[in-house]
Amino acid sequence: MARAALSADAVVDVALRLVDEEGPAALTLAAVAARAGVATPSLYKHVRNLAELRSLMSARIAEELGDRIGEAVLGRSADDAIRALMMAWRAYVVENPNKYGSLDQSPDPQRAEAAKRVVDIIVASLRAYGLEDSDAIHATRCLRAAAHGFAVLEAAKGFQMAEDLDESYDLLVRMVTAGLRLPVHGG
Amino acid sequence: MARAALSADAVVDVALRLVDEEGPAALTLAAVAARAGVATPSLYKHVRNLAELRSLMSARIAEELGDRIGEAVLGRSADDAIRALMMAWRAYVVENPNKYGSLDQSPDPQRAEAAKRVVDIIVASLRAYGLEDSDAIHATRCLRAAAHGFAVLEAAKGFQMAEDLDESYDLLVRMVTAGLRLPVHGG
């Protein structure tokens, strides 16, 4: 062992704080190193390269999101759980738009675990609707699409009209909860 | 005037083809210039900088998407129109995942027009449901969130399970069309 000043986790911490405060475009190894009080190349002792740092950051963001929605569904079921889950999802995005905006969806092992947890929480919440196996997968995809789509658009300031976003989201939540009662096939 | 070899539009064309073929990460002025058969700095005669090129590209992508969904809703109404619109949206994404992935949502004048057209088409399609004014805005946001969310996740290969994506999307379309009959407020 040696000086334990820095670590991969610590680098990710610093990077996340940087993105949170200055936006995704501010993420450079130089900026992270400066914040960590270290020369740029030193970061390579903890992280393979910028791409890996991004991936680790995404994993952490997915974990945080998973924590939030996991808490939200505790002790709730059916519409109540889905509403809480979606509300928690959006609350996370509103609190951390820059972080959410730098979440990337690319499939890599690191992220797989965190993403899987989010999916598992959703799938579990869908059991109250009688959705299992393939049906639960299809329904989960719809829920993710709705929540993520709204999140991305809101984080990117893609909704320009003056109407209250809370009301829009409330409608979306009701669309989803009602939609989970539809037959997964046919109609 | 002088040699009309290149133009802002032509540069955008080249850039879009580049992104389409090699992915969003391949977008550099150097690469665009190489494809255009020109030295890198020459591009600055047509485009202010990389950020503006990105913006122009986004505008074009939004236009293309607008064309597609505009065509799709022609001669249809209500569920039929919404289904056609959402199907056209996804078809565009599946055909052009890289282009769609480089669509950015940031609000700037160039993009405003193209984005507005997409929104207008949706709003118009919602009239069949009796949705007007604020209600139409809220409903439009939900539809955009659903379609865009699915599109982003699919383009980024965010859906890992083996289940057929067509079936998932069909469920999403039915969720939306059914959801458009919900009261916009309350429930």
Add this chain to the structure above:
DNA sequence: AGATCCGGCTAATGCCATTAGCTTTTGGGC
């Protein structure tokens, strides 16, 4: 024909990621 302007070019700057290779610190075994 000549002035003008547009659109191209080369050269130069500065930031960034990444690599190589050296130095320092630290903790464990003697």
Add this chain to the structure above:
DNA sequence: GCCCAAAAGCTAATGGCATTAGCCGGATCT
């Protein structure tokens, strides 16, 4: 208490990229 191996830091160097400055040639208009 001392030595050594490895971890973690550093400086220097490389190469790609965006961007700016300033020059040049040809097309257009008068």
